[in-house]
Amino acid sequence: MATTEGSSNGQHSLSPSEQRGKSRLASLFESPSNLQKCHRCEATVYQAEKIGPVKGVVFHKQCFRCNQCGQHLTLKNYTTNQVDVSDKNVYCQVHAPKTVAKGLGNEAIGIRGALAQQKMQSDLGKKGNIGQAPLIDAQSLAIKGALHAPKAGGRVNEQIHQGATAGHIDANALHIRGALNTQAQYQKGGKMPHGAHQYPAYVIEKKGKIIEAQKVLEERQRLEEDALYKTFRAEREDEKRKLSQELDQEWEIKLKDLTEKFEKEFGKKAPKKGKEGDFKENKPGVFSEHLERTMSPDELARISVNKSADKSVAFTDDLEKTLSPDELARVSHLTMQFEQQKKELENSMTAKRDNKKKYMTLKLVQKEQQLAGDLVAKHSQEMLELIAIKQKEIKQELQQEIEMAKQESVTLENGQVNGGEVAMDDLIMQAEEALKAMSTMDELPPPRPAACKKRELYEDPSVFTDLDEYVFKIADSEHSTWTDLVQQLTAPCLSDLEKVRAIFRWITVKDLNVIEFDETVVEDTPLGLLRGIKYGTETYHVLFMRLCSYAGLHCVEIKGKSKSVGYEPGMKFRDDMFNNTWNAVLVDRQWRLVQCNWGARHLVLNKDNEAAPAVEKSEKRRDKIRYQYDEHYFLTDPEEFIMEFMADDPDWQLLPTPITIKEFEELPFVRSVFFHFGMNFLDNPKSVIYTNTRGGAEVKIRVSADIVRDVVFHYQLRFAQKEKKHETDYKGAKLDRFVFQSMMNDHVIYSVHVPTTGDYFLEIFANKIDDSHKIGEDPNAPMMPFRLKCACKFRVVCETLTNKMHPLPNCAAGEWGPEKSVRHFNLIPLTHKSGVVTTSDSMEMQFRMPRKLHFVTKLRMNGIDDHFLDRFVKQSISGDVVTLSVQFPQTGQFGLDIYARPVEASDNHTLAHACKYLINVDKVSNPVELELTRPENASTHMSKEKWGPTSLFDKFGMKCINYRDPKIKLNSTNQIVVEFSVPETLQVSYHFLREPDEDHRDNVTIVREDSNKIAKFFINMIRPGNYLLAVYAKFESDPGKKMANVYNYMIKYAPDDGSLGKKKSGLFRK
Known part of the structure; x- marks a missing residue:
């Protein structure tokens, strides 16, 4: 039995393996604040760029390199110091310090077995995955366990363990089981999705148990959802039938009343309704029946009527021979009158039917959306509870196996080296990673502001480039279960942030608004998965909540008000207007706001009528869709989100101090462009700005200094009154000429001086330009036009004006x-x-x-x-x-x-x-x-004698080319071109007035053609009215003389819609 170094002084010290295991297990209980500095560069590490913990420390992805050679490493191929447990650096396989067995060469029996096992695994990997990257490479836990473990043959095991006192290790030991499972994976040729995190086989196997449980629950939930959708269809059919019956009855009554009206004088028999739901009479011989119904008994007695359909012409001939011309005309007139009124009734009933059907459908959809949303919320909670239960079970298994692994050791008799130490080290590390990935919460945190801003999670969307591209490929395919879809979407994801990103981008790139469904779509097909979109019962936020639950992410639905389409600055919110719904999702135990619907906004694109391959069209369409994606609505900071959305529940505003509905109304009206370009207001204006007594007001906006030279601004000033919303001028001057826009350093200033009292809208636009909008190396390259987007909007109110403002x-x-x-x-x-x-x-x-x-x-x-x-x-x-x-x-x-x-x-x-x-x-x-462009005698109030040419017209050698009558009336167009033949050296000018005294000079352009011999006046009348075009001229050789009036036109622009009114004007007095 080998003695362990460092056990002197009667104190027992842990083996290196036990120390490493203790270090990694302890990392599970470390405070998150201890794991926020990169071990290599000591800078802050955020979730999107984090690797680890490894030995209790974390790294940036770019800092996860070999401490010796600098080679970039991953969780699949790194290793640690096998000699010094206190060394927290990572190494490549070549430079990693390792324990060395004294006196053992590659011919030692244990080493020989490990090498043989390595060769066998290498050969097997080549055979099972030709041309493919293996699922788990030689640095994965299970493979390393196989490399360092002896062969499974009884003879070899007996030689290795002869005389050993370590605990028995059989095929159920965790690292042995991992090796066996890995070998089975290679034999099957299995492969994870591209970019997927490569957990060891035993972790994948345990994760598969959760997936199978999810599929079982999903199937049960789908049956429940099927039942709900059946009730939806049944209710729609029932409401449709009731509506049809109601309108049929109303049609019969009104048609009867109409018929009786005519029968009081001439008829006795009412027409019958045609097909069900069709308010038309489709019977043959209609004319003869109407005549029969409208004629008096005496008139009918005078003729013989054949009522068969094919004799209606003969009937008409007999009628013409029998009745006098006056009687025949009276019958014909009454028949036409009846048919006309009946047709009007048909049109009225059809319009009424369409309106009622639209209203009925809207009400049903609102009810169905609520019921479907409630059901999805219930199902989502069930799915989250299932995942939590299964994860707890697996965590318990892993914890037990880790404890078993710590107690296991394999000691070689010769050399006294712990041969299982390397595999055991990696085993504990991988198991701890799996434990962390399956962390669960017993209680959700309450809604409160996040600990950090969005920019601290990730500074630029480019950090998600690879993940986004992966999601785009997934979006091109279809799935028959939510479980399969979410598992494939989140396969490469290592964090909550990446999972949320994958789901959000799938929804926003899928363009669910334009999916076309065949009526034959069945419920268990890929498109059947999105049947809620088909029926209009499932919205973006409900779909997002559903997908998050399958990924084990907690997500809630938030209802509130929004400054959406139709809202203008200064408007007051009512209970039934501008309602909206969005989500809050839990990312690393912090609630973050998400608005999928606004993030997936799509503009109407020009249709390409030319035939193109389906693949090419698909690629072009996807590129356009991606271009419209709005990053702002992904994990938006509450301080920015509140500018457009306010939750009904103040807690879900996620602000340190929630605001009231009145304060929400007073916030400036802004759009995502405002935040994309790092804008902010210098003087905290409200949505409604009041001018001073001179009509003046000012808006100042600061732009991010990094991009200020690449941002272009523009504006539009217009009247706020509905009846004036299309008017862009005041007394002939464009309203934009009452705004002064300038840029100084990093801020743009708008100085407004309105021309008259009233309410206005000042809308400010912006966009970022590139080199195509600047002068380039090619002198003939045009500057490309660019589209400006609304950044913010204000209502400008002028209550008192003491000075007249000039444009x-x-x-x-x-x-x-x-x-x-x-x-x-x-x-x-x-x-x-x-x-x-x-x-x-x-x-x-x-x-x-x-x-x-x-x-x-x-x-x-x-x-x-x-x-x-x-x-x-x-x-x-x-x-x-x-x-x-x-x-x-x-x-x-x-x-x-x-x-x-x-x-x-x-x-x-x-x-x-x-x-x-x-x-x-x-x-x-x-x-x-x-020379003033408007001489003192120019006025719309001229006598009849002054219309047309003056006495100087012929003296200057001028001739009318097209409009010889000085009084012009326009109904179908608001544009006209007046042409004169003039001498080359004659200077011409004009004035253009609208009654009573509005200067519209800006709406006329003079063009000289044919070597200055033709003068064309291009005239545009922006609104109905009576106009004066006064033409002036003088020769270039008379610089001291004033221009003389030579011709006067009066132009009446009165569109066919009669919007001008019937008032007699000064120009057209009789």
Whole structure:
């Protein structure tokens, strides 16, 4: 019997095997806070990147490397120090310190047996898994046990154990049984799903017992669910029958009343109803029967009527010969009148039937969803209880086997070496891992805020890339049982977080909203598994709760209010509006919020009519679906979730201090884009913002500094009143011109000055751009358009307005300032870095160009034609610096638009808007008189004599090409093009007014064609009304003269729907 080192001083010390076993078993009872630092790098370890505990310590996945050579290791191939128990590092097989048997070579009988066993296992693995990776490799527990154990032959065992005093080990010992089971797995050629965690065979076997128990319970639950769905179908049929009977009776009564109405004067026999449920009369000879029913007895006595269906034509001929023309006309008129009213009754009853059927279906679905949800909740609880019971049973078995394993030892007579030490060490480690994986809770934690934020669980969704791809492949296949589906989904998962992720991504990628079901689908097929989706009785959150229960995850259903489609800032919640349901799932004993339905939102995609292989279509469709997935609604932090959802139960808000429904209404209206780009508000605004007496209000948003240069913002200001929701202008000026958007450093500012009292909606959009939206190396490559998404929305209320607000100059839409030029062109401002400039007389601004660019500038001022201002802006380029010089003609407010494109680009390459500035000029030493676009005599109230050409029209050599009548009426379109033939050197301008005094100049564009010989006015009327188009002209050779009025059109736009009204207007007075 070998003596153990370290047992001096009369004290018994544990063997290395016992010390390792004690260390690992003790790790089960260590506080989680002791396991949060990586043993290698000493940084915090989160669940998604954790490996271990190994010898009571944990590692990052990337830190789980050999302590000697740095080779990356896994739970399948690592090993530990066999000599120094206190060494907590991990090693590869080559560099792991091991105990050495003195005096034993590879010819020693025990070693020879182990080598033979190794060769046998290697050969068997090659035969059973040709071209495949083995299920459990040579570093797995059971295989290592086989390698270090002697052959099972009686003669060899007798030689090894001759004289040994260790306890007896038979085929029931845990590590021997594992080796045998592993050998059986190899012989069967079994293989786990790709990426699955490779537990030893004995753990897989025990886990299989749980799966079998789940299948048995699922079968029983399915029978119960079948019974419920049968009641659903029966109730639907019964309600459908009742509705049909009710409407049939109503049809008969109304048809009888209609018939009696005519019979009082002419008839005596009511028509019969046709087919059941069809409000039509399908009898032959209808015309003759109607005539017979509507004629008086004297009239019928004068003719002979053959009532057979095939004689109806002869009957009509006889009738025409018998009755006078007046009598025949009267009969025909009454027949047509009856048929018309009967047809109207049919249409009315059909519409009523459809509405009642829709309402009935909605009520039934709501009732069925509640019943089905309750049943799934009950089944989920049963499944969780079953799993907990089975896991406790298996834990007890494992604990007993661990204790047995600690007491077992095999001692070689020669060399006095514990030959079972290596296998025993790994055995205890793997068993402890299995115990930890099957941890159960006797009592669920109450709803309370999680200990850490979502970003501490995982910083970026890319950590789930491999798992997500695995789930996508699973989603392409179908399963006939929930047990099989969930087992396959969670096969590679090592933590609650990964299991929840796999289930969530399967639901969001499956696109359950567009699944098409054949009416012949039977209940025990893959599609039958989703019959709740087919019938509309199972929703995303119910399905999520069901799948979580099969994975052993605790999940609850939460009901509350949401700021969903149709909700606007400032609205009050009512009991019957904006109800919603979502989930909370327990991840590592912390409740986390999940909204599957919003995470799986899908946009309507353009349909590809061209034929394509099914596989190719499937791949394209899946890629598009994945693109629409919203990561924000997976394990959302409560502080962000409360911005859109509020639980009815305050505890399930998971906030340190729950809020009230009034506070929820006052929170800003935001969407997931707001959080994706790390936005937050600087001044904590409420959902409703009140302006000052000058109509001013401001919203400030900070953006994550990491991506601020790649985020594009836009906005829309519109009236909040329903009757004005389609109006985008005020007195001809776009409402967006009353908002100033600018960016400074990492925040965007919206300054609003509304034009009149009332309620408005300010909607702010954002999106992240990439290199395709910037100037690139290819000079002719266009900047690709991008779709902006709503980030937040506010109601802006102006109760009092003391000053008249004027719109900003009519520059290109969007933000002011040079940040846009930096973002898209890398055009760096050297002088003016703010979007607002205050100056006198003149101004120079400079930019540094990343490459040679061609520039076009447009100076704009309200009331002045742009081309009159072109001569006041000049540009020059020196090296990589462009200088823009502006000489202002008058005081006032100007806008400067800057457009650019690469010099190498072709002439037809469109210039892109680079940036714009708002310039306030407070002093001009030498002012220049400018032509106003609206002369003082321009008005919609003109006398009849002033419509059409003026006396100067012919003097200027102008001719009308299309509309020669100055009074134009439009009903079917709101767009028109007016063309004139003009001399090449004649300058033309216009003014466009809507009665009574709205300036709509922005809705007209002039285009000169045919070498300036044709002037086209493209006119767009944004809403019904009476308009004046006043055309002005002067020759270029007369710079000192004012433009003269040469032609006036009056245009009445009155759509066919009569929305304009019947009021007589000033333009059309008689």
